[in-house]
Amino acid sequence: MSQDLTREEHLAAIKKADREYYELDDPVLADEEYDALRRDYIDKYGAEDLNYVPGGATGDFDKFTHPSPVTSLSKWTKGVDDEADLVKKVEELWPVVIQPKFDGLTVVAYPNADGSCRFVTRGLGGRIGEVLPNFIREYEGPGVNKSGYAVRGEVYITQENFAKMNEELMAHGDEPMKNMRNAAAGLLRRKERSPYVDYLSYVCYELPGEDVTPQEARQIISSHTEFKVTSMQELASPNSALEEIEAYYDALKLQNTIPIDGIVVKSGQRNSLEKFGFTAHHPRNGFAYKALSEKFVTVVRDVIWQMGRRKATPVAIVDPVEIDGATVTRASLHNAAMIKELGLSIGATVEIHKANEIIPQITKVLEPGDTEITLAVCPSCGEPLEEINGQQFCNNPACDERIAQDIAFVGSKDVLNIDGLSIETARKMVAYWKEQYAAVKPTYTILFSFTAEMLAKLEGFAEKSAEKLYNSITAASQDVELPRFIKALCLPGIGTDVGKILADRFGSIEEINQVIAEAEEPQAMLQEINGIGPKTAEMLTSNKFSMAVNMLQRHVTIAPYAKQEAPAGEYAGKVFVLTGKMAKPRSFYVELIEAAGGKEGKSVSSKTDYLVIQDVNSTSAKAKKAREVGTQLISPEELENMLL
Incomplete structure (x- = not known):
């Protein structure tokens, strides 16, 4: 399907999957689907745009910078990668040990002087995590970690405890958790201690930043901490490596006592x-074996369409199938292009597989159905949908669901952060407005016109809860940061990054409007700004942008914007482009550049001051372009010497 995407859409799909996996703990794509998405992108456009490491601290808890990056491993996938490559990798690393690859939440235990620990999530690129306010009770006291080392482990829940927890939740009238993998993050990422935290398990396997053998790490953890330590097996021969790895994996899956997604x-x-050193993202002294997801067969009985802020997404309703003890009746289809590519129809017998142990994905039609799947109109407003690159979009600005989704978006944490404003409440607000003010077409800004009295008339609200939401809306609409204001315009392609870029460059919404109005070629002028592309420039110079600004300014006040000044010095404002594999994570070099006041560029141009490349004598296209435009080529080691 990725062949139908533009470059921007392809990259956006990868970043969406990154956010679902690392930040929301709610992955939709199977591992091999995600890997294929990245491989297709690299084959078409190179790896430069993917030189970031996903996952970030949410801001709800204290942030913690890991002294040594908590890195992930590169992958070798069964049925996708060459078996000869696995043997070659094992020969290079020999002797080799294997361990389970746990499927949970990565947590590092940093010891205090009394042996108690700060428990920190992996976080942004394995560099900036969150300090968890609560942890499994048996590990919260003193004397737990006397090793003097940070210890890395994985928090997970067993099937037995998952079932027990859900029984108790339902007995109390609460919704059961649907996904074992997400349970650890769901229980630990709470300010208030969950009564089910102690149903979790924690198993450890590594000392981050310490160049010791796996056997030595295991000995230190088992002898000097109270943590459980992972099992381990030494391989007998490189030539029998795949057979031994698969036997180990199959035995662990058969035991079914711990959730794993590889070896x-x-x-x-x-x-x-x-x-062995590092690539841009991974240590070279190990890798992860990944098996293909298990396949199941079922029948498609219907396809329903769910509206987001703009896009209608298809979901298949299938005959019930048991997957890991859970009854699954829905499967992901992603978009209309996938339906066409699969040749899917109602009544079809299909093959589905698990994505990260629970979310099914239809991968193949085994027997065709008898009824065509069509969607000509929006399931919310009934207006015709526009198909763009195999995806269906509603372009009706008066669509009730679109308006409700925009209201919820504006209230979300990274926009105006309106406490208590959910998508369900947003839908009630739209319905109430249309009933009471039929002559006035609603937009998402009706949010700011609701009084406490109006909110109290919504289903499920009482005077106190209505007053609380009203106060939240009122507070959130005052002294809004300029980047958040720009994001709250609810315009396609105008998000946090664009808001920050415009705020830093112009300082105020008035200045943005004035510069655009006075420029002879405003779109060309905007595209001169790093981070502003053609589509964004077109939107910023459109009537739609100016009308959206005027409409939102009637309800929201903008706080004066104070740009954070970049450090002064020899390299302030210099543009560095990084390319190729390097000894340390790319994020390490980017931090060096930004700390010196420099900027990371994405492509070589006449504005690029330095191209950072492992081989300064390289004849790659990027190196040739750098020499043509007079850009200086330096190695990563030279960059460190310059900036440290």
Whole structure:
């Protein structure tokens, strides 16, 4: 399907999947689907746009910078990658040990002087995590970690405890949790301690930043901490590596006592980190074996369409099928292009597989159905949909669901952060407005016209809850930061990044409007700004943008914007482009550049001051372009010497 996407849409799909997996703990794509999406992108456009490491601290808890990055491993996938490559990898790393690859929440235990611990999530690129306010009770006291080392482990829930927890939740009238993998994050990422935290397990396997063998790490953890330590097996021979890894994986899956999504393969050589080094994202002294997801067969009985802020997404209703003890009746289809590509119809017998142990994805039609799947109109407003690159969009600005989705979006944490404003409440607000003010077409800004008295008339609201939401809306609409204001315009392609870029460049919404009005070629002028592309420039110079600004300014006041000044110095304002594999994570070099006041560029141009490349004598296209435009080529080591 990725062949039908534009470059921008393809990259957006990857970043959406990253956010679902790392930040929301709610993945939709199977691992091999995600890997294929990345591979297709790299084949078409190169790896430069993907030189970031996903996952970030949410801001709800204290942030913590890991002294050593908590890195992930590169992957070798069964049925996708060459078996000869696996043997070659194992030969290079020999001797080799294997361990379970746990499917849970990565947490690092940092010891205090008394042996108690701060428990920190992996977070942004494995560099900035969250300090968890609560943890499993048996590990919260002193004397838990006397090793003096940070210890990395995985928090997960067993099937037995997952079922027990859900029984108790339902007995109390609460919704059961649907996904085992998300349970750890769901229970630990709460300010108030969940009564079910102690149903979780924590197993440890690594000392981040320490160049010790897996056997030495295991010995330290088992001897000097109270943590459970992972199992481990040494491989007998590189030639039998795949057979041994698969037997180990199959045995763990058969036991079904711990959730796993692969096998970790690590070098047993001493000082292996120093010897093998790093790629841009991963250590080279190990990798992860990934098996293809298990397949199931079922029948498609219907397809329903769910509206988001703009897009209608299809979901297949299928005959019930048991997957890991859960009854599944829905399967993901993603978009209309996927339906066409599969040749899917109602009544079709299909093959589905698990995505990260629970979310099914239709992968193949085994027997065709008898009824065509069509969607010509929006399931909310009934207006015709526009198909763009295989995806269906509602362009009716008066669509009730679109308006409700925009209201909920504006109230979300990273826009205006209106406490208590859910999508359900937004829908009630739209319905109330249309009933009471039929002559006035609603937009998302009706949000700011609701009084406490009006809110109290919504289903489920009483005087106190209505007053609380009204106060939240009122407070959130005053002294709004300029980047958030721009994001709250609810315009396609205008998000946080664009808001920050415009705020830093112009400082106020008035200045943005004035500069655009006075420029001879405003779109060309805007595209000169790093981070502003053609589509964004077109939107910013349109009547739609100016009308949206005027409409929102009637309800929201903007706080004076104070740009954070970049550090002064020799490299302030200099543009660095990084390319190719490097000894340390790319984020390490980007932080160096930004700390010195420099900027990371995405492509080489006449404005690029330095191209950072491992081989300064490279004849790659990027290196040739750099020489043509007079950009200086430097190695990562030279960059460190310059900036440290």
